[in-house]
Amino acid sequence: MTSQRPNDDCASCAALCCMAFAFDKSDLFAHDKTAGTACRNLRAGGDCEIHDQLVQEGYRGCVQYSCHGVGPRVVQECFAGATWQADKHLVGPMITTFAMARELHDRAQLLDAARLLPLSDIQEAERDELARRVKFPDTLSTTWLERTTKSGVSRDVDRFVKSLRETASRVRPKH
Ligand code: SF4
Secondary structure, eight states: OOOSSSGGGGGGGOOOOHHOOBBBBSSSSSSSOOTTSSTBBBBBTEEEEEEEEGTTTOHHHHHHOOOOOOOHHHIIITTTTTOOTTTTHHHHHHHHHHHHHHHHHHHHHHHHHHTTSSHHHHHHHHHHHHHHHSSSSSSSOOOHHHHHHHHHHHHHHHHOOOHHHHHHHTSOOOO
């Protein structure tokens, strides 16, 4: 899916989202697609054939999606710029690696959002420690992603975020 967000740098990716994700025919997508298959609108070279008419063609979901730059980092840093289109053996490993990277990136975003809450010193310290654990290294690698995922940090972040509900409820705007 070719996001409209400039920092996604789709040109450095390998159309991972146009292959890895499943989607259902709906008001967001014009056809059903299973995970791990190339979208029917994807050209052999990796470009979307209908990039300029996504909304008109019924693919609003593609416009709305952003990987926040995770896809290009996976392709360039974990796979040295290789593509699953050129090497079908990479389909599985790229799906798995992309999924791990997205999972950790999502947790990093949650922890970033937690900065806006009036955290106690203890909560702040825990937030910082978890943020340190999910922070991508300068050069991302499959090894780092596997090790970090296996450490259970996503579970730890989810538990921490859940524990902030009471704190968050105190800053909710009153209607
Ligand atoms: S319609 Fe285009 S942007 Fe959307 S998944 Fe298919 S190839 Fe990717």
